[in-house]
Amino acid sequence: MDSKSSRKNISQAIIRRLPRYYRYLGELKAEGVERISSSELSSLMNVTASQIRQDLNNFGGFGQQGYGYNVEYLYDEIGKILGIDRPHKIVTVGAGNLGSALSGYQNFPRYGFNILAMFDNDEAKIGSTIHGIPVLPVSKLTSYIEENGIEIVILAIPKEEARQIIHTLEGTSIRGVWNFAHTDFEMSGGIVVENVHLSESLMRLSYEIANSERLD
Amino acid sequence: MDSKSSRKNISQAIIRRLPRYYRYLGELKAEGVERISSSELSSLMNVTASQIRQDLNNFGGFGQQGYGYNVEYLYDEIGKILGIDRPHKIVTVGAGNLGSALSGYQNFPRYGFNILAMFDNDEAKIGSTIHGIPVLPVSKLTSYIEENGIEIVILAIPKEEARQIIHTLEGTSIRGVWNFAHTDFEMSGGIVVENVHLSESLMRLSYEIANSERLD
Structure with a gap:
C-alpha cells in the first residue's frame, strides 16, 4: 500500500x-x-x-x-482508498424535500454513510422524525456535532442560508461538507467541500440535447 | 454565433x-x-x-x-448555448423520496425545466399529486410522452427497474435521460444520458477527507 x-x-x-x-x-x-x-x-x-x-x-x-x-x-x-472502510457520521441541515430525500436515501447506509439527525428552523418539523431520523433545531447543530463526533454535514438549504451556516461550521470539528446549495464555497481549517449542483447537471443534459440529433 | x-x-x-x-x-x-x-x-x-x-x-x-x-x-x-433559452418538458419515473424531491425542486422551473408528471407503479400514489404534480401509472408513460412532447425523462428508480425501462424509452421520441439510478447506461437513437451518482459524489468527499488533514 x-x-x-x-x-x-x-x-x-x-x-x-x-x-x-x-x-x-x-x-x-x-x-x-x-x-x-x-x-x-x-x-x-x-x-x-x-x-x-x-x-x-x-x-x-x-x-x-x-x-x-x-x-x-x-x-x-x-x-x-475512498475512506469507506469505516463508517461516517453525518447530519443534514435542511429538512425540506431534498434534505429529507437525501437523508432517507437507502444506498448511503450500505457504504457506511449514516445520517443521524436533520436540522431545520421550521417549528412544524422540529421534534418530528422523517424516515426515522429526528429533526432538531438549527440552534443545536454545533453542540450536536461536537457531542456526537459528526464528520460530514449535508447542506440542503438555499444559498443565502448556506453562506451563513458555513461560518458556524468552520468553528466545529467536522471534516467535510456535501453542498447542495446553489452556490460554491471553500472552507477554512481543512474542511473539504463537495458541491453538487443539480441544476447544472440538468443544464449539461440540455446542452447535449441541443448539440445532438435524434436518430430514428 | x-x-x-x-x-x-x-x-x-x-x-x-x-x-x-x-x-x-x-x-x-x-x-x-x-x-x-x-x-x-x-x-x-x-x-x-x-x-x-x-x-x-x-x-x-x-x-x-x-x-x-x-x-x-x-x-x-x-x-x-446550453439550450435553456426555451422550455423543456420533463417527466419523472419514480415517485419515491428522491423522485418527488427532484420533481418539486424549485430551482428547475426558473431555468425552463418543467416537470409535468411523475410515473410510479405504487397504487397508493397513482392518482395523487405530489408538489402539485400528478402521479400516473407507468403503463401510461410512453403514450404520455408522445401526446405531450416530453423531451427529458428523469429516472429516480432502482437500477434493475431502470435497466428495464430504458428499452421502452428508446422507442419514444424523447431526447434525453437524467439518470439517478445506481447504474450507467447508454441509449440508442441519439438519446443523451446524464448520470448523477449521488453515492459516488459522497465517496469522493470521503476520499478527500481521508486524504486531507483537519487544520485548527
Whole structure:
C-alpha cells in the first residue's frame, strides 16, 4: 500500500473514476465473481484496459499478470482508498424535500454513510422524525456535532442560508461538507467541500440535447 | 454565433464549466451589474482570467477589449448555448423520496425545466399529486410522452427497474435521460444520458477527507 504522501499527485480524473470501479467490483463480488482480467473489466465498464491498469497502478497495482484482479481484494482496497472502510457520521441541515430525500436515501447506509439527525428552523418539523431520523433545531447543530463526533454535514438549504451556516461550521470539528446549495464555497481549517449542483447537471443534459440529433 | 458543426470539438471540461458561468452571470444580472471584465469575473469565480477568455472564445468571444463583457448579453448567449433559452418538458419515473424531491425542486422551473408528471407503479400514489404534480401509472408513460412532447425523462428508480425501462424509452421520441439510478447506461437513437451518482459524489468527499488533514 502506498503511503499518503505518495498519493498526492493523483489526478481529479482518477478520483472521479474510483467510485465507479468500486461500484462495478461490488456488483461482481455480489455475483460471486472471484477474479477478473483488466480486459474483462474494460468491456464491462466501457473504459480501455490500459486506462484501468494505469489507474490502478496509482495505488500499487493489485493485479497479477495472467491472473487478473482478485475482485474482493481490489474492492476492499479501493474502499480503503475512498475512506469507506469505516463508517461516517453525518447530519443534514435542511429538512425540506431534498434534505429529507437525501437523508432517507437507502444506498448511503450500505457504504457506511449514516445520517443521524436533520436540522431545520421550521417549528412544524422540529421534534418530528422523517424516515426515522429526528429533526432538531438549527440552534443545536454545533453542540450536536461536537457531542456526537459528526464528520460530514449535508447542506440542503438555499444559498443565502448556506453562506451563513458555513461560518458556524468552520468553528466545529467536522471534516467535510456535501453542498447542495446553489452556490460554491471553500472552507477554512481543512474542511473539504463537495458541491453538487443539480441544476447544472440538468443544464449539461440540455446542452447535449441541443448539440445532438435524434436518430430514428 | 458559431454554427453547430464548428462547436463539435468543445471539451467536456468547458461544457462542465458553462453552467457555472451562467449561474454567476445570472447573479450579477440580478444585482444590476451591466458589465464585467474577465479579471473581475476571474476573482469572483476563482478561475484564471485567461481561462475565462479561452473558454468564452470557443463560442465566439463576446468580450470587447477595454470594455469587458456585457453581463446580460453573455448570460443570454450562454443560455442559448446550453439550450435553456426555451422550455423543456420533463417527466419523472419514480415517485419515491428522491423522485418527488427532484420533481418539486424549485430551482428547475426558473431555468425552463418543467416537470409535468411523475410515473410510479405504487397504487397508493397513482392518482395523487405530489408538489402539485400528478402521479400516473407507468403503463401510461410512453403514450404520455408522445401526446405531450416530453423531451427529458428523469429516472429516480432502482437500477434493475431502470435497466428495464430504458428499452421502452428508446422507442419514444424523447431526447434525453437524467439518470439517478445506481447504474450507467447508454441509449440508442441519439438519446443523451446524464448520470448523477449521488453515492459516488459522497465517496469522493470521503476520499478527500481521508486524504486531507483537519487544520485548527
